[in-house]
Amino acid sequence: MDLFKDDLIALARSPVSPWLGSLAGQLDQWQRDQQHGELHKWLRSVAQLPQLAADQVGLGDTISVQSEQRVSDGQLNRIRGLLQQLTPWRKGPFNLHGVHIDTEWRSDFKWQRVAPHLGDLSGQQVLDIGCGSGYHLWRMLEAGADQAWGIDPGQLFMAQFLAVRHFMPDELKARAHLFPVGVDDLPELKAFDTVFSMGVLYHRRSPIDFLTQLRAQLKPGGQLVLETLVIEGDAQQVLVPGQTYAKMRNVWFIPSTAALLHWLDRCGFSSAVVVDESVTDLSEQRATDWMTGQSLVDFLDPDDRSKTIEGYPAPLRAVIIAKG
Numbered sequence: 001m002d003l004f005k006d007d008l009i010a011l012a013r014s015p016v017s018p019w020l021g022s023l024a025g026q027l028d029q030w031q032r033d034q035q036h037g038e039l040h041k042w043l044r045s046v047a048q049l050p051q052l053a054a055d056q057v058g059l060g061d062t063i064s065v066q067s068e069q070r071v072s073d074g075q076l077n078r079i080r081g082l083l084q085q086l087t088p089w090r091k092g093p094f095n096l097h098g099v100h101i102d103t104e105w106r107s108d109f110k111w112q113r114v115a116p117h118l119g120d121l122s123g124q125q126v127l128d129i130g131c132g133s134g135y136h137l138w139r140m141l142e143a144g145a146d147q148a149w150g151i152d153p154g155q156l157f158m159a160q161f162l163a164v165r166h167f168m169p170d171e172l173k174a175r176a177h178l179f180p181v182g183v184d185d186l187p188e189l190k191a192f193d194t195v196f197s198m199g200v201l202y203h204r205r206s207p208i209d210f211l212t213q214l215r216a217q218l219k220p221g222g223q224l225v226l227e228t229l230v231i232e233g234d235a236q237q238v239l240v241p242g243q244t245y246a247k248m249r250n251v252w253f254i255p256s257t258a259a260l261l262h263w264l265d266r267c268g269f270s271s272a273v274v275v276d277e278s279v280t281d282l283s284e285q286r287a288t289d290w291m292t293g294q295s296l297v298d299f300l301d302p303d304d305r306s307k308t309i310e311g312y313p314a315p316l317r318a319v320i321i322a323k324g
Contacts, residue, residue, distance in 0.1 A: 004027050012022070016191040049079060054169040088104065088115055109284045110317075117275040121140060126196065188222070191219060193219060197226050226260075279314060
């Protein structure tokens with residue numbers, strides 16, 4: 001488990017150390033199992049990144065790391081080339097020693113909708129379920145979290161997180177962690193002050209089971225931050241798409257906010273409040289040099305951008321804050 005050695009040591013010393021009992025074995029099994037064919041290449045790219053001083057670190061809208069010493073053109077080209085081996089970059093943006101990673105999603109837009117409603121994260125243990133490349137883990141540290149733990153089974157996301165963390169100072173490296181496991185691998189920990197789930201619910205075949213799993217990770221009275229696709233309608237309105245929604249094949253249920261609040265109540269959450277609803281626009285999700293495939297403009301009806309290419313309502317996203 002050398003890849004996760006430092007993270008597991010940090011976990012053992014943290015208030016959420018009971019997780020170690022199941023996680024250590026899962027990661028050991030993960031490293032023995034057949035992995036993505038590109039994983040070793042991705043990890044080699046991370047290992048070849050140059051060592052540079054992290055004199056100036058910003059955890060704002062663009063996650064940035066800079067050195068006071070001049071970074072040579074050769075080093076910049078090397079960093080850029082190695083990071084481009086990890087494309088597509090979907091969640092960001094990042095600026096690593098002058099290499100700007102313009103990701104498909106402007107994840108800072110989402111954070112700006114979420115952050116005003118979080119309250120004080122100071123000293124908290126937070127969990128981000130489905131954290132992607134870990135962009136929001138750094139924002140959680142900026143908001144005061146003591147430790148930010150992320151899970152996502154996507155192995156490219158893990159490599160991207162490791163690439164960004166490679167450039168961070170030791171103090172921050174020790175506080176941000178990503179494990180390549182899924183929510184179904186989590187025991188009932190009841191250990192986290194805040195649990196984030198952003199952009200995951202509609203990918204789950206059983207949304208009620210998923211919400212129950214989220215509550216099982218929270219301390220009593222802990223905070224859930226849920227961000228997801230929704231539709232307009234009353235408490236009985238739920239969209240169950242056909243084979244695709246906005247060209248995504250793994251979208252199962254999109255409830256109205258009223259239906260979602262009803263689900264949360266049935267799952268034992270309290271004080272659930274919808275704090276934001278926003279239509280996703282073309283400035284938030286688009287193709288870039290770091291993600292050259294199709295993006296939101298290709299997923300919408302070219303004659304009516306209020307609809308997806310399949311004729312469903314275009315992506316509308318809501319943020320809900322609830323107590324466990």
